[in-house]
Amino acid sequence: MRLLTMFIAAIFVTAASSAGAPAETKPVGASSALSDLMTRLQLQHAKLWFAGKLSNWSLASYEVQQIDRNLEAAGALLSDPSRIALAKDRLQAVDQAIQQKDVPAFTQAYSALTNECNGCHRTGGFASITIQIPVRPPVANQLFVDQLAEGRALAHGSCGTCHVVERAAKDSPASRPPAPSFLEITNRPSFSADDIRQFLASSHRRLGPAQAMPNPRLADYQIEAIVAYFETLKAGAPP
Known part of the structure; x- marks a missing residue:
């Protein structure tokens, strides 16, 4: 009887220790983190297009800021971050067009940014990933007009x-x-x-x-x- 009591007590102690212990977390690999960033960038790239084409300059400026932050984060995960610097140069031209509220200049700068994205993919061995100017809004629950x-x-x-x-x-x-x-x-x-x-x-x-x-x-x-x-x-x- 005493042995059974000790056995049951040991079970409760083990269960309590397991419940109180913090869950072990596994670090996310660089490849997975980079993939997540690129998915965000793809969505922001599409939103930027419709915001700029519809002259919603506040939204377009916001999307540029988000893209810039994610490009910085992506550069930290790449073995050769020099391509990110080129993309940021193209993004700066987009931002200048937004500040000037110039739709034709925005369209031209956006196309150059898109081409630079694809050039980076090809250089990095991901030529199968081709980004284009979007043909329809990326989400159905957001207005892109101002x-x-x-x-x-x-x-x-x-x-x-x-x-x-x-x-x-x-x-x-x-x-x-x-x-x-x-x-x-x-x-x-x-x-x-x-x-x-x-x-x-x-x-x-x-x-x-x-x-x-x-x-x-x-x-x-x-x-x-x-x-x-x-x-x-x-x-x-x-x-």
């Missing part, structure tokens, strides 16, 4: 006759007296994006002089763009 810029333009076109749209407007609305400014609307305690969304989708006939506020007849994606602009004003970001 939604904020579209919302601002739509707000001016659809609402600017009666409302002050910008935070600091140079022109006054044509209506007298003018309707509440967008900034005033966003500063109301009752403001919510859902209410604006619902209001823009309605007939608008319950507001304004003689309840005659016009209906801009916006599509859903246009409403979302204007809502995005409202939310930017609410957050205090530059419009």
Whole structure:
């Protein structure tokens, strides 16, 4: 009986020691890490194309930063990192085109970057991996257009006759007296994006002089763009 008790106690001690011990982790090999980085770069390369072609310069600049970081990390894993330096030179030209908001220059620099990627693959013995200019967006759940810029333009076109749209407007609305400014609307305690969304989708006939506020007849994606602009004003970001 005593022997059985000691045996059971030993089992519990062993189990407790195993549960408390940290799990052993295996280091990721350089080849696997490089493959992961290249997969990230491929996605960012595709996103960069659509952001630049659609003049979403903020998103394009963000993707350039991500690509630059991952190129640096990839260079640390290569036996000959000199090719990474060439790719970074091409990436800098892309960034310059983005800063200048120049779509033709962006297209040319992006093509040169793509060619450099393929040259690096061939030099490294991976000629079968050929990158091309993407023909469709890499993900279906992201907009590549500049939604904020579209919302601002739509707000001016659809609402600017009666409302002050910008935070600091140079022109006054044509209506007298003018309707509440967008900034005033966003500063109301009752403001919510859902209410604006619902209001823009309605007939608008319950507001304004003689309840005659016009209906801009916006599509859903246009409403979302204007809502995005409202939310930017609410957050205090530059419009």
